[in-house]
Amino acid sequence: MAALFPAQAKVHPSFSEPELIMTYAQASGFMNTMAGSAPRVRLGSDDLYVYVNRLDIRTEALTAQFASNWLPSPTLEAGYEQAQTYLVRNRVVYDRHDMAAAGRYAVSLPTAYEYGQRQGIFQQLRSIYLYGYNAANGEGLLNVAGATNVTMPADNLGNTTVETYDNGDMVEFLLGQYVNLKTRMFQSGGGISNRIVILSPQRIFLQFQAASIVQVTSYQRPGGGTNTVAGTMQKLAEEIGDTIEWYYDDTLIGKGAGGTDAVIMTTPEIEIPTIPGMNTNEFGKLGPATKAVNLMYTDVAAPIKIDTPTPDGGIASVLETRATPGWCWRPQGLTILSMQYS
Template sequence: MSYLFPAQAKITPSFSEPELIVQYAQASGFMQTMEKGKMRVRMGQDDLAVYVNSLNIQTESVASQFGSNWLPSVSLQAQFDQALTYVLRNRNNYDDAMERAAARYNVSLPNALELGQRQGIYQQLRSMYWYGYNASNNEGILNTQGATSVTLPADTDGNTTVTAYNPNDMYQFILQQIVLMKSRMYQSGAQIANRIVIASAQREFLQFQYSSVVQVTSYQRPGGGTNTVAGAIQKIAEEAGDSIEWVYDDTLIGKGAGGADMVVITIPEIEVPTMEDPNTNIFGKLQPSTKAVNVQYADVAAPIKTITPIPDGGLTQMLEMRATAGWCWRPQGVTLISMPY
């Protein structure tokens, strides 16, 4: 904790620009991979764990021309899972002298400290969501047990890196991963429309969006033009009734197998497949049920701020909230792709 606002020497007359040159950090899109694009603010401030129940079914029946003395039955298997919660806190002290020093730079010190503290907690939430604290407990989306993990295969020219990869092959590869995911989740049919989120480091998506152009022999837009990998995937998904969201997170750099970059494809909310009766998924109508695939629980939507005086003068400003790590309830809805850049 340090504040550096050195004394200033200015020429008079002069003009001082009131606007600040502020240091920026990446605004991560990790929350878009959650159910409804936000945390579940449902737990209490003192809750040490979150539990969820699940129910699996196996069905069987018999068919014969005459009655049978032996009849099969439905088998139900209930289980529950848990996620530990963690307290996120940070604190800053300041006094009147520090406030006045900051004011010479046109900075509101309490506001700057609060925003900085919030950013620290939010970055910690992002790290908890992706990586968790204890991989053996399956904490974090990247540690999801049962998630599909693949490595980018060589293209038709033998290239294995994103920058050298054949755009036509990349376009087909990503679409194939989406097809496989929707198939695993039974997300097909006229009434199914999915929100598909692809999270990657900037250098992957920007490559797909700007540099990797799909040739006209693989994808043709109305009017005979060509498109980029990202644009072609987006268009195909829209025509199929789905939507594609690309989000950035540079902490995924180097998090794949062998130090490759990680690209995460997920469907954050599952849609219940349904048909007119006889509906072979009628058990899916059982309530209460959830459509969530990826979740992160918190006790509050934003950190709680507490300001208290300190004995030697000044104030202590503390921010605090409690949250779980990232938690995937349906591993079929997550594909982890290691892409060497």
């Protein structure tokens, strides 16, 4: 923790630009992989665990021409899942002399510190959501037991990197993973529309969005020869009522198998399969039930700020929040792609 605002020596007459040259960080889209695109603000400030009940059913019926003395019944099996919570905090200490030094640079020190603290906490929440605090416990989306992990195969020409991959083959590979994701979740038919979210490093997303033009021989619907890998996928998904959203996170660079880039493909919310008449998912009408696939719980929507005076006349400002790591309730709805960029 430091506020480094050195003294300045300027030539006069002169003009000083009031605007600052700022250091910026990437605005990650990790929250969009959560159900509802935001954490669930339901924790108490001292809650150490979160529990959720689950209910499984195995149905059975007897078919015969005549009545039987023995009849089977559905089997209901209940259980629960749990996740630890972690307290994320940081602190700054400053006094009026620090504020005066920052003021010479046209900087409001309390505001700058608060934004910096919030950014640090949000980056920490991003880290435990994606990678967990204790990976051995299966925390974080990249450590979910039962998630589907796929390594990008070679294309028809033997290319194995995103930069050299045949664009038509890339569309087919990604659409295959999209189809497999929906198939595992029984998300086909019955008017179901899904939100499919893909979280990837910028260098992969931008390649698919702007540079990888799909050949007309591979995509002969409107846009063939002009649409990109991302655009082609979006158009094809829209034709069956789905949407595909792409978001950035460069911390996924090198986090795939063997040091490749990791790309997360998920449906953050599941839709309940249903059909009029004889519904073979009739049990799905039971409630209350959740549609969530990926979650993070927090105790507050924004970090709590606690200001206290220090003995030497300064101010100590603490920001804190309590949160769970990334928690996937339905691993069938999560695919981790390992893609070699170059």
